[in-house]
Amino acid sequence: MTISEDHLKVFSKLYSMTGQKAATPIKIWDLHLNLPELPLNSILDVIKHYVQKGFFNASGDSILLTPSGIDYYEREVLLATEKPYSYSIFISRIEEHKGIADKLKEFLETTFPQKVNVFVANSIPFSEDWLKEILGGIDNSNLMIILCTPLSVEARWINFEAGAAAILGKNIGPICFGGQSVSDLPTPLNHLRPQGIDFSDVEDSQEKFQKFIEWIAGKINTPVPRIDLAKTEFYQMITTYSISDLRDDFEDRKKSAIDRLVNYYNRINTDWNTYRPYNKGTLDRLERAYEDLWNIFNSLNDTETKIIKPKLYSALNILRYVIDSGRNGPSFFTVFQRESKRRKEHDEFFSLLNDSITELKKAKTSDQENVS
Secondary structure: OOOHHHHHHHHHHHHHHHOOOOOOOOHHHHHHHHHOOHHHHHHHHHHHHHHHHHOOEEEEEEEEHHHHHHHHHHHHHHHOOOOOOOOOOEEEEOOHHHHHHHHHHHHHHHOOOOOOHHHHHHHOOOOOOHHHHHHHHHHHEEEEEEEEEHHHHHEEEEEEEEHHHHOOOOEEEEEEEEOOOHHHOOOOOOHHHHHOOOOOOOOHHHHHHHHHHHHHHHHHOOOOOOOOOOHHHHHHHHHOOOHHHHHHHHHHHHHHHHHHHHHHHHHHHHHHHHHOOHHHHHHHHHHHHHHHHHHHHHHHOHHHHHHHHHHHHEEEEHHHHHHHHOOOOHHHHHHOHHHHHHHHHHHHHHHHHHHHHHHHOOOOHHHHHHHO
8 A cells, every 4th residue: 555645644634633533623724734835735635535535524614534534544554654663772782692682682572563673783794884883773772771790891892882872861771690780780880770670689670670661661652561571581591691601602602713713814825825916706705704804803702802803903904905905906906916015914914813813712701810
């Protein structure tokens, strides 16, 4: 079903002016005054069209909606033109909490279908706009939920996102678990204690989470859904979360990142040393390597960030320059084929990549650092 812009404006304004009730007369001139952007003749054409369909009734200088007109508007027009999402939630988390964030997103969007949109920065494509996309997600949100554990509350990125949300005047609510209590939130997150939900207290957390759901329902003007929180995957995951799980997950991810970096160290080294002008296949392989290295860069958690991220980022910039220059054509190759420049770029890139691998092997979770 499609409806023209003029028809939509007239129908919507009449629906609003009648208080969403049939048989409530509205002066045609008053309708025109409330639609100053439309010529009177255009309004009269729309009225004539819907009178013929039986959706409007005309009586002298007044117009009114019929019951079938109300039904048509609410069933066909309103549903087709309303925004699919009316409330946006941003979940701030570190890499270790990705699984819990995904389950919370799934729970909220299932509980409020087509009403709530949840932003989780899981797979922002490699680009220079990743920060812009995250800040855009915060700016477009109505609420930020921060997943708080002893590890995440110390993460600079979490505090950065929370600060951005606070400056923008967003509602912010921390969800604490894994040994982090609301009462022990550090500065500056301690200012959010009144809005916090503490999953270390099972009974209290269920009550507060239900109130949280009721609060969202009120914001989007929808009936409060019935939920059994204890049976949700989100609840089961967040209440069984432990540091031992974190260590296992960290070691698995660290090994995966190291293996991938070593693999690309060898592959890029081969491609770089056998590079020839106009070799599209080599450039395409370097492009795919760049994409995967960028994904590794984005996946590194805060502990790793402090150690290797600046070097890996510098390496990525060199590789990006080589790829872009290679695709620009002959003018580049007259410079690129100079052995000294080529060797300098090669040595700098692989020195940075090798340092990243070496230092990543030494990386530990925050709790392991505290023990050692």
